[in-house]
Amino acid sequence: MKKLLGAIAMLLLLNACKFNNNKKVLPILGNRHTVSKAVNGQTVVDTVYQTIPAISYINQYGDSVTNKNLDGNIYVADFFFTTCPSICPIMQRNMLNVYNAFKDSTGFKIISYTIDPQHDSVPILKKYADKLGIAGNTWWLLQGRKNETYQIAKSYLVSVEEKNPAGEYIHDGFFILIDKKKRVRGTYDGTDPKEVSKLIEDIKVLKTEPAS
Numbered sequence: 001m002k003k004l005l006g007a008i009a010m011l012l013l014l015n016a017c018k019f020n021n022n023k024k025v026l027p028i029l030g031n032r033h034t035v036s037k038a039v040n041g042q043t044v045v046d047t048v049y050q051t052i053p054a055i056s057y058i059n060q061y062g063d064s065v066t067n068k069n070l071d072g073n074i075y076v077a078d079f080f081f082t083t084c085p086s087i088c089p090i091m092q093r094n095m096l097n098v099y100n101a102f103k104d105s106t107g108f109k110i111i112s113y114t115i116d117p118q119h120d121s122v123p124i125l126k127k128y129a130d131k132l133g134i135a136g137n138t139w140w141l142l143q144g145r146k147n148e149t150y151q152i153a154k155s156y157l158v159s160v161e162e163k164n165p166a167g168e169y170i171h172d173g174f175f176i177l178i179d180k181k182k183r184v185r186g187t188y189d190g191t192d193p194k195e196v197s198k199l200i201e202d203i204k205v206l207k208t209e210p211a212s
Contacts, residue, residue, distance in 0.1 A: 025205075175189075
């Protein structure tokens with residue numbers, strides 16, 4: 001009997017190790033390059049990944065938001081404008097599913113950059129947030145300089161632009177998952193509920209990723 005119990009315990013241990021070895025790991029997206037550095041007197045090659053650069057924005061409460069406010073957080077980013085008549089309402093409804101899944105979770109944020117800061121003032125962003133039913137500091141709607149927002153979108157691997165002088169805007173409808181080191185770990189079609197469900201599962205995966 002002891003031998004049988006020992007064999008069962010060993011089998012369970014092996015299966016546990018196999019499960020851990022097969023644990024899902026999210027890719028790191030974007031540009032990368034290698035650097036050589038000295039460690040304990042030896043030269044090692046390290047990979048440096050693309051990261052989100054420093055930001056300086058104002059949220060719907062009129063509070064300043066910089067990279068320091070995101071340090072140690074996993075977050076999801078997207079780009080929108082409050083008068084968008086097409087994909088933005090769909091995206092924000094889908095983002096509410098992400099918000100509701102993690103609004104009570106520590107170490108997680110959502111940030112939505114307006115690409116029309118001239119119109120989307122702090123009071124308008126607050127009204128928009130209230131209409132969505134979001135409160136607290138899990139989801140920030142951010143306003144800043146338009147040119148800086150258009151530039152930073154490239155770091156998120158998405159594109160935003162003004163179509164013509166009349167102020168018609170074009171932007172990708174992606175939700176972008178960023179890890180604690182500010183690296184892009186996934187992009188998801190914000191208009192597709194299946195993609196948003198995948199995002200929610202990937203956030204869970206990322207939250208279990210060990211610090212390195």
